Amino acid sequence: MLTDDSTASRYGPIFIGVVLNIALYGIMVTQTYLYFHVYKRDRTWMKLLVFLLFICDTVNCCFDVAFLYMPLINNFGDNDAISRASWGERASDAFIAALVQFFFAWRVKVLTSNIFTVCVICFCSFAQLCGGLGTSIAVVRVPEFVHFQKFQVIVIIWLAFSAVADTIITAALVWHLRKNKTGMALTDTVVNKIIRLTVQTGLITALCAIIDLILFLVFPTGLHLIFNLPLSKLYTNCLMSSLNSRAGWQYSESSQAMSQNVERSEPVRSVPRVRNVNMLKSDSRRQGPQEIYIDVESHEMVDVVDMKGSSFPGGDGYVPDQKVAPMTHSRASDSPPPHVV
Structure with a gap:
């Protein structure tokens, strides 16, 4: 029979993870609206990718809410329901991460034309997808939280390859952008903005996956779910942030300041010789x-x-x-x- 302490230690991290997931989903809704409103001339396959990610994020949110609602509300007082986990979150997390990583692999291919790096990224992404699906299957077969340590290997494959893929994507893009700086202040300012955005978005998902893995291996109480549940939203928000920030890349700080000065200035009829x-x-x-x-x-x-x-x-x-x-x-x-x- 489960004690109140074990229930609190298990569903406390789940509750925090679900709250973070819902908050990030709200940001994803805003990002998706801005994308379809501003970038109407993007390629059709890119629009379909964004729409598919939005649908997957919505389904993932439904899984997370059900993960918290079913045992605590519908099956209140049922110890067996409280002790069991759901499998849907893991499968959707891995699928969303794979879509985002494949997109960034395509971007690396377009920018660097380095087929070897692209193949390594795709391999790591496919491996983490298989690891996420394997984790879902393992949760179906062994749904009790206390037995999660029995399938550590498949979880390690899932989260480790996900972190490696994100790190390679970030390193490849940053290396290529720094290598192709022109030395002109106007273009280098734009390149520096892209580099900062790439580092921020790539390292966020990589660090979250690494922390999730460490907490899973060290603390068997389910503390890792704080980082595991919102992981998919971090991937989609990183992708949407990269897509929506393109409008600001064509303007540098100096050009913005110049345009502001021009707007504030009054028409001059006579100019000094x-x-x-x-x-x-x-x-x-x-x-x-x-x-x-x-x-x-x-x-x-x-x-x-x-x-x-x-x-x-x-x-x-x-x-x-x-x-x-x-x-x-x-x-x-x-x-x-x-x-x-």
């Missing part, structure tokens, strides 16, 4: 003090508004560039012209 000053000096072979001549060229910048409705490129009031201070000589007309420094 840009002057080009050439310093000249007289021939050093002649006696007497050296003389300096200044040649000033004037270039007038006319507002674009002034040029509308005029056949002449500069508008009605446009005056071609001309010498405003022509060069003169203080000596007699027979003096030789000065030479440019």
Whole structure:
């Protein structure tokens, strides 16, 4: 017969995991709406992938709520129901993780064209999918929480290969992006944003899978379910965050600041002249003090508004560039012209 302490120690982590799962599902709903509203020109298969992930996340939430509702509400007081686990969460978690990892494997293939790395990622993803399905089958055959340690191997395969796949994806994308920096501030700022997003999204799922595995091996009370239940939502939110952040990659911080300054500025009708000053000096072979001549060229910048409705490129009031201070000589007309420094 189960004691109150064992029930609390088991369903406490389950309750926390379900709450985190539902919260992340709400974020997933918002991310999905933004994706279909903003990226209407994406490829059809990509839209179908996002829609499929949304359906899988919804089904996963239903499994998690049923996992908590059935033993505590419908079968309240039934010790056998409280001591048994559900298999649906594991299968859906592994399937969602595989879809997301295959998508990132495709992205690695497009960016790096490294077939070996893509094959390794696909192998690890397929292995974790098999491990997740095997864990579900094991839970069906051995549903009691106290006997979960009997199938440690299949759980290790599931979570370890999932963490390895996420780590390889992150490392491959970061290495390729850092290798292809252009040295230009505008493009490098965008690349740095993509690198930070890749590291954040990839390491979140990898660390969560590793912590889940460690807690499963160390604490047989079910503490690992805090990280196991919301794991699928972390995968889908990481993917949707990567897709929805593409709109901000084309703008850097400097370009945004420049556009803000332009929006705040008022139209200017007259612009100060840009002057080009050439310093000249007289021939050093002649006696007497050296003389300096200044040649000033004037270039007038006319507002674009002034040029509308005029056949002449500069508008009605446009005056071609001309010498405003022509060069003169203080000596007699027979003096030789000065030479440019």
